[in-house]
Amino acid sequence: MATTLFAKKLAETAQQQYLLYKRMDEGDEQLCRQIRKYYRDLGFPFASCVAVPWSAVFISWCVLKAGATSAEFRFSASHSRFVYAAIENAAADTGVFRARQLTDYAPKIGDIIQNNRGGSVFDYEYARVHKDYPSHSAIVVEVGEDSSGKYLLTIGGNESDSVRMKEIRLDRNGRIKNRTVNPFILIIETLK
Structure with missing residues (x-):
């Protein structure tokens, strides 16, 4: 499936934030x-750049x-809230x-890739029936292949106290290779 204009714009938005802020700390x-x-811009109350996680707000x-x-x-x-809505959408095929x-x-x-944080090991089934649990998400900005195989790059907020890019390795079918520490939970497919 070809990348939609919205998906391209979402990736570009994350990339612009990364380029602007990757060398800064949240306290700067x-x-x-x-x-x-x-x-x-989201109409959310602001408390602190440092004391309150802002990664879901970034997404x-x-x-x-x-x-x-x-x-x-x-x-x-909270990542789990928009993930729960995406699970409901998938169940209803809407x-x-x-x-x-x-x-x-x-x-x-x-x-959008969701993963555990803080040593948790929640899975899709857990996310399907719970609206509140600690997790993290990041936006896919590149999918490619190099000498080590297939990979994707994500950009997320509040990663090591800034906007950061990470690499995730994929199997030969392009699916995420899960990890043991803070394993991935699910993917939110963007159809817009």
Whole structure:
């Protein structure tokens, strides 16, 4: 399936934030000012750049700036909330953001990868029946292949206290190779 204009814009939005802030820490005034903007643009109350996790706000802001509406995406300061909505969409075969199992789906540019954090080992089934649990998400900005095989690159907020890029290795079918520490939970497919 070809990358949609929305998915390209979502990846570009994340990439622009990465290029602007990758060398800054959340405590630096310039990045802190931008974090406040993420909250303000979403209509969320702002508390702190340092004491409160802002990674889900980063994802929500990028999705908003790419052109999604609140009817399409559950903007939230908690990853598990927009993931829960995507799981509901997948179950009902509706909506433009749908959760996919890691073993059944090869991620593409503009998709959102959810993983555990803090040593948790939640899986898709857990996410299907729970709205609140600690997790993290990042936006797929590149899918490719190198001498080591297939990979994808993601950009997320509040990764090591900044906007960071990470590499995730894929199997020969383009599916995520899971890991033992903070394993991946699911993929939100972007259909918009």
